[in-house]
Amino acid sequence: MPNPEPPSPAELLHLRGRTLEKGEPIALPLTLASMYHLPGDPAGFPGYGRSDNPTWEAAEKALGHLEAAEAVLFPSGMAAVAAPLFALLAAGDRVLLPSDGYYTTRLLADRVLARLGVTFDLRPTAGFAEGGFAGYRLVFVESPSNPGLDLCDIADVAAGVRAAGGLTVVDNTTMTPFGQRPLDLGADIVVASDTKAPGGHSDILMGHVASRDPALVAAIREWRKLSGSIPGPFEAWLLHRSLETLELRLDRMCRTAGIVAERLATHPAVRAIRYPGLPKDHAHNLATRQMLRPGFLIGLTLASGAAADAFIAACRFLRPATSFGGVHTSAERRDRWGDAVAPGFVRLAIGCEPAEELWAALEAALSAGG
Numbered sequence: 001m002p003n004p005e006p007p008s009p010a011e012l013l014h015l016r017g018r019t020l021e022k023g024e025p026i027a028l029p030l031t032l033a034s035m036y037h038l039p040g041d042p043a044g045f046p047g048y049g050r051s052d053n054p055t056w057e058a059a060e061k062a063l064g065h066l067e068a069a070e071a072v073l074f075p076s077g078m079a080a081v082a083a084p085l086f087a088l089l090a091a092g093d094r095v096l097l098p099s100d101g102y103y104t105t106r107l108l109a110d111r112v113l114a115r116l117g118v119t120f121d122l123r124p125t126a127g128f129a130e131g132g133f134a135g136y137r138l139v140f141v142e143s144p145s146n147p148g149l150d151l152c153d154i155a156d157v158a159a160g161v162r163a164a165g166g167l168t169v170v171d172n173t174t175m176t177p178f179g180q181r182p183l184d185l186g187a188d189i190v191v192a193s194d195t196k197a198p199g200g201h202s203d204i205l206m207g208h209v210a211s212r213d214p215a216l217v218a219a220i221r222e223w224r225k226l227s228g229s230i231p232g233p234f235e236a237w238l239l240h241r242s243l244e245t246l247e248l249r250l251d252r253m254c255r256t257a258g259i260v261a262e263r264l265a266t267h268p269a270v271r272a273i274r275y276p277g278l279p280k281d282h283a284h285n286l287a288t289r290q291m292l293r294p295g296f297l298i299g300l301t302l303a304s305g306a307a308a309d310a311f312i313a314a315c316r317f318l319r320p321a322t323s324f325g326g327v328h329t330s331a332e333r334r335d336r337w338g339d340a341v342a343p344g345f346v347r348l349a350i351g352c353e354p355a356e357e358l359w360a361a362l363e364a365a366l367s368a369g370g
């Protein structure tokens, strides 16, 4: 399989400009509409706000450029995760999920899908292919997994699932299309929370599903229309605006994460570190093969839960917050949500602060007893 190519940030910036008529605004207008002027035959025209909105379409076009696929916008990452599960599964189907991925996906399977007759199994992301994929209608992958940052070989998994007659869905939230390209690696569907780095300013929730298979995209679009799981136009407008700086922000975030991870790895207060960009990380070879960037999330383990809380509280450039991918660096002790991690495990989400200023603040907080 050829190495994935990154999407062009310059093309992204000029997607709209190339379609403009004289006198139209360069920036995307925000269209708020439930009704459209629709005399006569409605076929081929925007009809109603649950199925059509030009602001969504512009955001989908931008996401479609980034994924080199057709993208369907959803009002949150979970709405995007749920869409293929509800649009494509039927009673009697079996699903494979990561045991160490985003916990709400497992809850959805447990609380809702199981009740509808869809059974599921869990497997750790490291070693996800062990045991094979026979009998699974859909295999859901998250690499790097949130929060543990384990990896699996997406191309290997997708090939195995395809040979067994199933579909591979990859949650690419932690990487974005500038960091990893699951569809290029053979996945059938990619889902993502655009609440994170694509939105990037911690002020919207949004998500998308993308695929290169028109039948799968049609099923996902129908699900959105029938379920009414539609994004608000204003949030879609904000996402469209944020996508224009995604590559710039991600570049800064990943570079800074690399510098910070290297220094944290030798800091005496740090007991363990996970960052796929570190040559010593046990998934580093796979990361270099399948990821375009090493990411902006770092998993670090301090001596205890109290030490982790003290570190987060003491750092002037850390916002103690759940979620990640914003311009402001944030950190969270994941044990407080019951994730299967050590009490002192902190998910550090690097933002856009200059690396040296950020490191000085992190270092000061660690040395103050973190």
Ligand code: PLP
Residues within 6 Å of the ligand: 076, 077, 078, 079, 081, 102, 142, 146, 171, 173, 174, 192, 193, 194, 195, 196, 205, 206, 207, 323
């Ligand atoms: N997938 C992953 C990997 C996530 O980390 C999250 C949120 O943290 C989601 C999906 C859900 O996204 P949202 O909060 O936008 O619904």
